[in-house]
Amino acid sequence: xxxxxxxxxxxxxxxxxxxxxxxxxxxxxxxxxxxxxxxxxxxxxxxxxxxxxxxxxxxxxxxxxxxxxxxxxxxxxxxxxxxxxxxxxxxxxxxxxxxxxxxxxxxxxxxxxxxxxxxxxxxxxxxxxxxxxxxxxxxxxxxxxxxxxxxxxxxxxxxxxxxxxxxxxxxxxxxxxxxxxxxxxxxxxxxxxxxxxxxxxxxxxxxxxxxxxxxxxxxxxxxxxxxxxxxxxxxxxxxx
Amino acid sequence: xxxxxxxxxxxxxxxxxxxxxxxxxxxxxxxxxxxxxxxxxxxxxxxxxxxxxxxxxxxxxxxxxxxxxxxxxxxxxxxxxxxxxxxxxxxxxxxxxxxxxxxxxxxxxxxxxxxxxxxxxxxxxxxxxxxxxxxxxxxxxxxxxxxxxxxxxxxxxxxxxxxxxxxxxxxxxxxxxxxxxxxxxxxxxxxxxxxxxxxxxxxxxxxxxxxxxxxxxxxxxxxxxxxxxxxxxxxxxxxx
DNA sequence: CGAACCATAGAACGCCGTTCGATAGAGTGC
DNA sequence: GCACTCTATCGAACGGCGTTCTATGGTTCG
Numbered sequence: 001x002x003x004x005x006x007x008x009x010x011x012x013x014x015x016x017x018x019x020x021x022x023x024x025x026x027x028x029x030x031x032x033x034x035x036x037x038x039x040x041x042x043x044x045x046x047x048x049x050x051x052x053x054x055x056x057x058x059x060x061x062x063x064x065x066x067x068x069x070x071x072x073x074x075x076x077x078x079x080x081x082x083x084x085x086x087x088x089x090x091x092x093x094x095x096x097x098x099x100x101x102x103x104x105x106x107x108x109x110x111x112x113x114x115x116x117x118x119x120x121x122x123x124x125x126x127x128x129x130x131x132x133x134x135x136x137x138x139x140x141x142x143x144x145x146x147x148x149x150x151x152x153x154x155x156x157x158x159x160x161x162x163x164x165x166x167x168x169x170x171x172x173x174x175x176x177x178x179x180x181x182x183x184x185x186x187x188x189x190x191x192x193x194x195x196x197x198x199x200x201x202x203x204x205x206x207x208x209x210x211x212x213x214x215x216x217x218x219x220x221x222x223x224x225x226x227x228x229x230x231x232x233x234x235x236x237x238x239x240x
Numbered sequence: 241x242x243x244x245x246x247x248x249x250x251x252x253x254x255x256x257x258x259x260x261x262x263x264x265x266x267x268x269x270x271x272x273x274x275x276x277x278x279x280x281x282x283x284x285x286x287x288x289x290x291x292x293x294x295x296x297x298x299x300x301x302x303x304x305x306x307x308x309x310x311x312x313x314x315x316x317x318x319x320x321x322x323x324x325x326x327x328x329x330x331x332x333x334x335x336x337x338x339x340x341x342x343x344x345x346x347x348x349x350x351x352x353x354x355x356x357x358x359x360x361x362x363x364x365x366x367x368x369x370x371x372x373x374x375x376x377x378x379x380x381x382x383x384x385x386x387x388x389x390x391x392x393x394x395x396x397x398x399x400x401x402x403x404x405x406x407x408x409x410x411x412x413x414x415x416x417x418x419x420x421x422x423x424x425x426x427x428x429x430x431x432x433x434x435x436x437x438x439x440x441x442x443x444x445x446x447x448x449x450x451x452x453x454x455x456x457x458x459x460x461x462x463x464x465x466x467x468x469x470x471x472x473x474x475x476x477x478x479x480x
Numbered sequence: 481c482g483a484a485c486c487a488t489a490g491a492a493c494g495c496c497g498t499t500c501g502a503t504a505g506a507g508t509g510c
Numbered sequence: 511g512c513a514c515t516c517t518a519t520c521g522a523a524c525g526g527c528g529t530t531c532t533a534t535g536g537t538t539c540g
Contacts, residue, residue, distance in 0.1 A: 043497065053520035064497065119408055135442025149446040154462025161401025168359055191362065202375025206389040222394025225469030232468050283528065293489035304528065
């Protein structure tokens with residue numbers, strides 16, 4: 001009857017015993033994912049955080065997969081909001097670059113995010129919106145629809161590929177040896193240098209670069225290759 | 241543990257002679273992965289195929305992760321053998337294209353393969369060899385080592401990204417409705433057409449392309465964008 | 481013939497996702 | 511006030527998983 005005044009705009013509807021809510025479930029799920037990665041997101045751990053039983057979560061979500069889908073889409077939704085102005089620029093290619101970099105930033109913040117970004121966009125409306133936002137910039141270029149579709153798909157594939165790379169948890173030898181990330185990278189490069197030079201000429205050739213590389217540089221670099229290709233295609237404006 | 245110490249610990253691909261059972265374990269593991277995907281690869285299922293107990297497998301492999309790593313690397317080893325001649329051509333960029341397409345083909349054959357390709361190349365000597373083989377072609381172009389390293393990484397990321405896409409199991413609605421893949425794709429395109437045209441202009445714009453697209457075309461298309469970017473960079477021959 | 485070692489496998493542990501049924505509380509009609 | 515329904519919660523249990531421990535058969539060799 002009388003409303004609790006603690007609830008702001010969206011009252012969490014009448015508080016029951018252990019009032020959950022879809023919002024709360026997703027918020028804690030995301031927190032769990034952020035703190036300890038995908039394997040840490042279990043129904044029991046989540047329930048403990050929410051202060052209830054594991055079975056209760058099934059009221060809001062029918063599945064662990066659906067839980068992850070919704071969490072991912074929630075994050076994507078926020079990202080859409082935060083980056084709404086990135087497509088205002090006059091140059092569509094520059095806009096694509098900014099948009100992709102924003103995605104990269106989010107993936108760096110949340111290594112789990114990229115891995116689930118593309119699965120089943122049918123279940124992830126916001127991922128679909130992001131895909132469309134990318135495509136809309138490509139529509140502004142002088143390309144055939146097929147070229148535009150291919151370019152959008154390739155861009156997303158590239159981004160997800162990098163995401164997968166970054167989602168790789170650091171090997172435990174790193175966690176054990178309290179090294180700094182830069183130190184570890186350097187010592188990892190030494191392993192490249194220890195490989196047979198006959199079988200691995202390239203590893204030796206670029207070991208120095210590898211030792212000091214920054215993930216964002218690598219990402220930006222590949223992104224620019226892809227976008228350069230798009231621009232070549234747009235100027236050639238023709239066949240596929 | 242399971243290795244004799246007399247043989248000069250071969251790096252990776254040398255035929256193992258006495259490790260009769262490790263080969264069997266990996267062969268059955270790969271068969272299981274091929275037939276029913278990653279989730280089907282359980283120690284119990286694998287043991288059943290081998291006609292023994294689950295615990296026995298731990299003699300050959302200390303981990304499920306290691307099992308998957310070894311299976312992946314085994315497949316990569318065969319692929320290295322099968323594609324050894326793809327880098328003989330005079331044009332390094334054409335060679336990269338052929339190599340990438342061979343990887344794509346393998347990923348199409350084995351959707352699970354791409355997902356595990358890049359993890360921990362420290363544990364996957366053959367993946368490292370493949371990475372080097374890609375890099376060797378890039379060494380032949382007029383690029384700085386940094387550019388070469390970035391290009392190799394980006395190429396692999398792109399390939400893995402597409403792999404992730406293809407590793408997505410088809411939604412169960414597809415399996416239920418005995419549709420042909422082409423039919424399903426068309427009906428999926430209808431769902432794009434049913435989206436709000438204001439929010440999803442691009443989806444509507446390319447729905448027709450999406451309805452008839454072929455994964456390999458899309459892959460090849462993005463690959464060519466990337467390689468075109470590399471070529472632009474090589475001709476500009478300079479700064480990053 | 482017995483010892484040493486390789487290889488196997490049954491049983492159990494703890495964790496997981498998921499299901500089922502019981503039940504407490506809020507809303508509703510009388 | 512009361513009974514009834516509907517919503518949301520949760521304890522308990524099921525089956526399956528990776529993994530470990532321990533016991534034990536089979537070979538090889540002195």
